[in-house]
Amino acid sequence: MKNARVHAKLGQFTEALMQTYGVGPVPGHNLEPRYALPSRATVITILRRLFETFFPGFMGRQQVTRDTVRFHIGALLDEIADDLGEQIYAAVRHEDSELANDRLKSRRFAEDCVLGLFEKLPEIRRALILDVQAGYDGDPAAKNANEVILSYPGLAAIATYRVAHELEACGVPLLPRIMTEWAHSRTGIDIHPGATIGESFFIDHGTGVVVGETCLIGNHVKLYQGVTLGALSFPKDERGKLIRGLRRHPQICDHAVIYSGATILGDVTIGEGSVIGGNVWLTQSVPPHTKVLNTPQIPTFRKGGNGPQAASDDEE
Amino acid sequence: MKNARVHAKLGQFTEALMQTYGVGPVPGHNLEPRYALPSRATVITILRRLFETFFPGFMGRQQVTRDTVRFHIGALLDEIADDLGEQIYAAVRHEDSELANDRLKSRRFAEDCVLGLFEKLPEIRRALILDVQAGYDGDPAAKNANEVILSYPGLAAIATYRVAHELEACGVPLLPRIMTEWAHSRTGIDIHPGATIGESFFIDHGTGVVVGETCLIGNHVKLYQGVTLGALSFPKDERGKLIRGLRRHPQICDHAVIYSGATILGDVTIGEGSVIGGNVWLTQSVPPHTKVLNTPQIPTFRKGGNGPQAASDDEE
Amino acid sequence: MKNARVHAKLGQFTEALMQTYGVGPVPGHNLEPRYALPSRATVITILRRLFETFFPGFMGRQQVTRDTVRFHIGALLDEIADDLGEQIYAAVRHEDSELANDRLKSRRFAEDCVLGLFEKLPEIRRALILDVQAGYDGDPAAKNANEVILSYPGLAAIATYRVAHELEACGVPLLPRIMTEWAHSRTGIDIHPGATIGESFFIDHGTGVVVGETCLIGNHVKLYQGVTLGALSFPKDERGKLIRGLRRHPQICDHAVIYSGATILGDVTIGEGSVIGGNVWLTQSVPPHTKVLNTPQIPTFRKGGNGPQAASDDEE
Numbered sequence: 015m016k017n018a019r020v021h022a023k024l025g026q027f028t029e030a031l032m033q034t035y036g037v038g039p040v041p042g043h044n045l046e047p048r049y050a051l052p053s054r055a056t057v058i059t060i061l062r063r064l065f066e067t068f069f070p071g072f073m074g075r076q077q078v079t080r081d082t083v084r085f086h087i088g089a090l091l092d093e094i095a096d097d098l099g100e101q102i103y104a105a106v107r108h109e110d111s112e113l114a115n116d117r118l119k120s121r122r123f124a125e126d127c128v129l130g131l132f133e134k135l136p137e138i139r140r141a142l143i144l145d146v147q148a149g150y151d152g153d154p155a156a157k158n159a160n161e162v163i164l165s166y167p168g169l170a171a172i173a174t175y176r177v178a179h180e181l182e183a184c185g186v187p188l189l190p191r192i193m194t195e196w197a198h199s200r201t202g203i204d205i206h207p208g209a210t211i212g213e214s215f216f217i218d219h220g221t222g223v224v225v226g227e228t229c230l231i232g233n234h235v236k237l238y239q240g241v242t243l244g245a246l247s248f249p250k251d252e253r254g255k256l257i258r259g260l261r262r263h264p265q266i267c268d269h270a271v272i273y274s275g276a277t278i279l280g281d282v283t284i285g286e287g288s289v290i291g292g293n294v295w296l297t298q299s300v301p302p303h304t305k306v307l308n309t310p311q312i313p314t315f316r317k318g319g320n321g322p323q324a325a326s327d328d329e330e
Numbered sequence: 331m332k333n334a335r336v337h338a339k340l341g342q343f344t345e346a347l348m349q350t351y352g353v354g355p356v357p358g359h360n361l362e363p364r365y366a367l368p369s370r371a372t373v374i375t376i377l378r379r380l381f382e383t384f385f386p387g388f389m390g391r392q393q394v395t396r397d398t399v400r401f402h403i404g405a406l407l408d409e410i411a412d413d414l415g416e417q418i419y420a421a422v423r424h425e426d427s428e429l430a431n432d433r434l435k436s437r438r439f440a441e442d443c444v445l446g447l448f449e450k451l452p453e454i455r456r457a458l459i460l461d462v463q464a465g466y467d468g469d470p471a472a473k474n475a476n477e478v479i480l481s482y483p484g485l486a487a488i489a490t491y492r493v494a495h496e497l498e499a500c501g502v503p504l505l506p507r508i509m510t511e512w513a514h515s516r517t518g519i520d521i522h523p524g525a526t527i528g529e530s531f532f533i534d535h536g537t538g539v540v541v542g543e544t545c546l547i548g549n550h551v552k553l554y555q556g557v558t559l560g561a562l563s564f565p566k567d568e569r570g571k572l573i574r575g576l577r578r579h580p581q582i583c584d585h586a587v588i589y590s591g592a593t594i595l596g597d598v599t600i601g602e603g604s605v606i607g608g609n610v611w612l613t614q615s616v617p618p619h620t621k622v623l624n625t626p627q628i629p630t631f632r633k634g635g636n637g638p639q640a641a642s643d644d645e646e
Numbered sequence: 647m648k649n650a651r652v653h654a655k656l657g658q659f660t661e662a663l664m665q666t667y668g669v670g671p672v673p674g675h676n677l678e679p680r681y682a683l684p685s686r687a688t689v690i691t692i693l694r695r696l697f698e699t700f701f702p703g704f705m706g707r708q709q710v711t712r713d714t715v716r717f718h719i720g721a722l723l724d725e726i727a728d729d730l731g732e733q734i735y736a737a738v739r740h741e742d743s744e745l746a747n748d749r750l751k752s753r754r755f756a757e758d759c760v761l762g763l764f765e766k767l768p769e770i771r772r773a774l775i776l777d778v779q780a781g782y783d784g785d786p787a788a789k790n791a792n793e794v795i796l797s798y799p800g801l802a803a804i805a806t807y808r809v810a811h812e813l814e815a816c817g818v819p820l821l822p823r824i825m826t827e828w829a830h831s832r833t834g835i836d837i838h839p840g841a842t843i844g845e846s847f848f849i850d851h852g853t854g855v856v857v858g859e860t861c862l863i864g865n866h867v868k869l870y871q872g873v874t875l876g877a878l879s880f881p882k883d884e885r886g887k888l889i890r891g892l893r894r895h896p897q898i899c900d901h902a903v904i905y906s907g908a909t910i911l912g913d914v915t916i917g918e919g920s921v922i923g924g925n926v927w928l929t930q931s932v933p934p935h936t937k938v939l940n941t942p943q944i945p946t947f948r949k950g951g952n953g954p955q956a957a958s959d960d961e962e
Binding site for chain 1: 386387388392393449455462463470482537538633636
């Protein structure tokens, strides 16, 4: 049903909103005739198609067989190449950079990045198979590898990261973060595309995991839900502005395990094979083959649980 | 393929399920001819269109330019007005209230709320631009403001909250919570629409953040992942039923920073410019310009990490 | 725009990717002519339709009334029966089992499981109504039961679990975990379908909750966000491989409440009516009607919060 009072003022509401577009310290619109911004929806479609090429038959097209897989993969790569090229081009053209101002060079850059990613696909695919194996080996609740591929959030987050990281390494703006934040939204696992992560990586449960931009993670590392690999306070320049791009996150060496809720901050190193216990808060390095546990805190036991006599400091 | 045994009993299964609809302490169906409930899908569409009007060219329609933006915004507002009016009307008519029983007054109320929201849109838009700026200023991993708008979960959660809060303030039932729980689902950030939040608000990473119904948050406040601003145990009335609507959550003053995993409970005040360290558990007020840290707990270091000799208290 | 250099090499990229499909320790493709894997999209559609039968008028079809509900429910069950039968059959045929090799027996098994679930639907529906009531009773921010059904993530996670658990109990492979991981993705709540959960269960906020495979949860239990009910380190067999299926998670008795961020690990028992405080870390049993709290840690208060003089150990 039409709301006559709103309709009478639609022009007025439109103008009032438009007054706000040019104002403020940061751009909040994309109204220049330059070029459209990348489309989040298209970027996600690209990712989904890449996942199909990594795990044929598991997602997307179902009736893929040995006889037909070649055609499906070829067709998927064809679609991905076109869309990804456009999205990279759109992202580059929005940068405040020399490259952005050169249409031909931007186009060439986008093509180079697509080529670069496509050359890496077999390597990414091999890494993902090791991640699947790490998931199955690391979780007694996993019934088989199919279950890991079809349902584990950790695998979805890592697959997204491995693609986004390649694009980040090529210098593609915007798209890597759109990809990893999409995975973050689906899985609760927030891996920055700039992080460096080795082989056979497993994240169990995963909700609340944060892996910061300059983390270095070795091979066969295992993280549980709620682990933060973060930074200490950020250095600022002489005008009080954050300095971006400095190394500020932990290095986690091969075979380390970090249990749920642990927080490791700053440019510290967790040695090979070391184990960080649940909820541990660390801002220092740990030698190899060391186990770090919180001093066992003995919780207080009191009579009187849930019921009319419940104490008054219960949290909502 | 048809399952003959199931098909033979479909009538029976249907009847058995229907037997359960009238039973139980709470309604679990919406079978009265009164009016349909609000549609979650339509409410989300409304939100997405509102986001388009806040950040034209960033989401939804891509080819919006200075020359055409007026038409697109006008058309979006037109669509939003109709859908939102219907959804508010549907929500009101389901209340157990005097208003709900008066069809004309309900319709008028819905129209007033749409008008009220539309008048606030420029103000919400201005607040969101400051939130974008706060995100860029507060995170060294943010490469530019576009990245914040296109991918940061904190911004999606805050934008949803700012719309939902206006509807909550108008007294609209159901819709505000449907909106903020949709954002919660996408971002892991759970902000109750009843909370009051000032300008230049930033939530980094965000998974696991809870901001309770009666929180008061000032300007330039920054929260990290896993922060709870919650309540202590709830007062109950003489029949043991929860008393609803009382103030029971913290007040966070301007320029306060609350690091990851901190929990602040109850009607306490965190003073201006104070900093609450990671994992701190607080049920008391904090004066201005104060830093609250957990007593540094020295974790125990033991030889023997991951491997055959691993200790037996590893968590899954 | 076509990327000529990529297009010239598409055949080559396709071959390179195909070289990786047969390689590696675990299957990462589904190319055998045997049968398609279950479709995640169809499984989610089945769940959404089941939710419609549990809460008619709340989701999906909106114009359902007392006069027409019979037709809608009958039609939904018809669709669910066909799709679910196919998906169970697909899941079974991918197992490495005797059953999987027998086409007729696999089909029969799928039909039996659909019948079994359909017979349980009224019971599941009754349980969900009690869960709704528990949500309303347990949260002062809940305005009415409709709000709980339309927007609470805890209810979505529990409804998914109650369906998945029935299929898990029938021995259906893959589908139960696809279902609960879908709910995990939407809600941040990770309940393994193998867990056993009683009546009137409520999870508030919920992000980061983990309920492990062999948990036993009684009636009227309440969990808050970030609660882990997990396992200690897993026993391995003589070849160093994890032993799967052993009991390794907590039992939570009736009327227990577990506050946010608490972690309970291993095969321990939390007695009836006991309350576990926020952030408590427990690897031992707790008697009935007992309250367990962390020894109050007094955080250190220091002058100097946010600003130029901020201390240097702030986390990102």
